[in-house]
Amino acid sequence: MEPTRSPREHGAILAANQAFYRAFASGDLAALEALVAEGEVATAHPFRPALHGRREILEGWAEIVAAGPPAIRCLHPQVAWLGEAGEVALVTCLEDTGADPCVATNVFVRQRGAWRLAHHHGAPLAPVFLPETEPGAVH
DSSP: OOOOOOHHHHHHHHHHHHHHHHHHHHTOHHHHHHHBOSSSOEEEOTTSOOEESHHHHHHHHHHHHHTOOOOOEEEEEEEEEESTTSOEEEEEEEEEOSSSOEEEEEEEEEETTEEEEEEEEEEEOOGGGOOBSSTTOBO
């Protein structure tokens, strides 16, 4: 079976990805909990050890937002489909943090009709790979 690639599903994945960043940036732990998939899940934030399992991930996000919700937004998200039945999607993007940008990978799985986050990985982006905003300008 070919993976689902309908515009509606593409939009649903991007909406789930945006919901993740909106919840993270606002420190909405209940929304983050609702977005995290059941089963095997993991996350890796920049300069922190990888976290595994829902409880550990949610505790890690709680620790981060306790210091003040991060100023973060997703730029240039791109969707790739994984799995034969279209039940897994990968979103890559740049994370604008107001300081040093990161590159991120978010893996979503379809569970009970909704796209839920199974893995998040953010990593600092080397300055040489930053997108140009003006000819010749790198920031």
